[in-house]
Amino acid sequence: MAPGMTPHSPVRNGPPGPGPTRVAVLGSTGSVGEQALDVVRSMPDRFRVAALAAGLNTARLRAQLDEFRPAAANVRVGLEADALRTAFPDTDWPSLEEIAVRDDVDVVMVATSGLAGLAPTIAALRAGKKVAIANKETLVVGGHAVRAALAEGAPRGAELRPVDSEHSAIWQCLWGEAPESIDRLTLTASGGAFRDLAASDLDAVTPAQALEHPTWKMGPKITIDSATLFNKGLEAIEARWLFDIPLDRVDILVHRESVVHSMVTFRDGSVKAQLGEPDMRLPIQVALAYPDRAPAQPAPALDLARRGTLHFEAIDLARYPALGVVLEAGRRDDTSAAAVAGADETAVAHFLAGRCSFTDIPRLLARALEAHTPVATPDLDALLGAEAWGRQFVDDLVATGTLK
Numbered sequence: 001m002a003p004g005m006t007p008h009s010p011v012r013n014g015p016p017g018p019g020p021t022r023v024a025v026l027g028s029t030g031s032v033g034e035q036a037l038d039v040v041r042s043m044p045d046r047f048r049v050a051a052l053a054a055g056l057n058t059a060r061l062r063a064q065l066d067e068f069r070p071a072a073a074n075v076r077v078g079l080e081a082d083a084l085r086t087a088f089p090d091t092d093w094p095s096l097e098e099i100a101v102r103d104d105v106d107v108v109m110v111a112t113s114g115l116a117g118l119a120p121t122i123a124a125l126r127a128g129k130k131v132a133i134a135n136k137e138t139l140v141v142g143g144h145a146v147r148a149a150l151a152e153g154a155p156r157g158a159e160l161r162p163v164d165s166e167h168s169a170i171w172q173c174l175w176g177e178a179p180e181s182i183d184r185l186t187l188t189a190s191g192g193a194f195r196d197l198a199a200s201d202l203d204a205v206t207p208a209q210a211l212e213h214p215t216w217k218m219g220p221k222i223t224i225d226s227a228t229l230f231n232k233g234l235e236a237i238e239a240r241w242l243f244d245i246p247l248d249r250v251d252i253l254v255h256r257e258s259v260v261h262s263m264v265t266f267r268d269g270s271v272k273a274q275l276g277e278p279d280m281r282l283p284i285q286v287a288l289a290y291p292d293r294a295p296a297q298p299a300p301a302l303d304l305a306r307r308g309t310l311h312f313e314a315i316d317l318a319r320y321p322a323l324g325v326v327l328e329a330g331r332r333d334d335t336s337a338a339a340v341a342g343a344d345e346t347a348v349a350h351f352l353a354g355r356c357s358f359t360d361i362p363r364l365l366a367r368a369l370e371a372h373t374p375v376a377t378p379d380l381d382a383l384l385g386a387e388a389w390g391r392q393f394v395d396d397l398v399a400t401g402t403l404k
Helices: 031-042 058-068 079-087 096-100 114-126 136-156 165-174 199-204 220-228 230-243 281-289 321-331 336-352 360-371 380-400
Strands: 021-026 047-053 072-074 107-110 130-133 159-162 182-189 250-254 260-266 271-275
Touching: 021 031, 021 096, 021 114, 021 281, 031 047, 031 058, 031 107, 031 281, 047 058, 047 096, 058 079, 072 096, 096 114, 107 114, 107 281, 114 130, 114 136, 114 380, 130 281, 136 159, 136 230, 136 336, 136 380, 159 165, 159 230, 159 281, 165 182, 165 230, 165 260, 165 271, 165 281, 182 230, 220 230, 220 336, 220 360, 230 250, 230 321, 230 336, 230 360, 321 336, 321 360, 336 360, 336 380, 360 380
Parallel strands: 021 047, 021 107, 047 072, 107 130, 130 159, 182 250
Antiparallel strands: 182 260, 260 271
């Protein structure tokens, strides 16, 4: 179990400590960032926004700055960003890494897309901060470096708190349990937009169809990754870094209702599961309020009588070849997972732009894994280099039309 991620950390049901928890939300205009701000709004006595950071959505960031008036903010460069800085002259405009280590920040919510959250995550952990992580690429690409930063910062109070519903569920199931009692972890997957479509029809599906997730409201990249189940392979790799469990002890089940978010099997055969309606605000609140159980209910209450029946199915890897590729990359425990993550980033972008088919995505990933020259025991530079290589490799394949 990683330092800062011990399953037997205390959980309190009483009031929080003195003063509100000061939160920096990196990726504040994205889906998870917006829902994190919903949680803050619901409990102004417990949480205060200390900093906000966004990418290109300057209009939405402007509204958030008007509402929360944080001491610091960050936005990508450009004319609109310059206008935003002028409009808020009393706001500091530091880098993401500088936000992550500020004295007036208690918890850093990393809800950015891609690799933008990696450097601030490492900086925050080294500085002894609490990091609520909702960014898959940070751990999949930079897992080796993130674990090293967590170990470095743990004596000063660094913690890594999972926000993804699946990892939050595992984390909650492990509270009060000894690491040596864990047998297996089971992640659940909705099956994505095409779980009932004939495999023969997948080649013709459109981006618009792929973006219609059956249970969750998410950004476009993760919604496509849900349709290919690539995201579930990333989550298995994340679980390996978060909970120090080998990939061969991480299982995946299709669970259409998305009510059981994950399960843990213990060595005596007991199984714990965390249940809730599919709403990201609950795991966000858990990560922000830990070790307290806040009394507010940000998500709809679960009514099992209304739900009636819950269904579980084994994963058909032949139907989801992208999952098989990313799991194989993760098992190699080198730069392969970083390379495949980069390849997927570009492959999904090409699919959304109409330059390749849905079924081309796993083909591109398989080609990237086959062609990659891995680096064992990589440092951060090697991991970032592998991710960039994967992006370029797929770009070249699509540009030259040599995929088939």
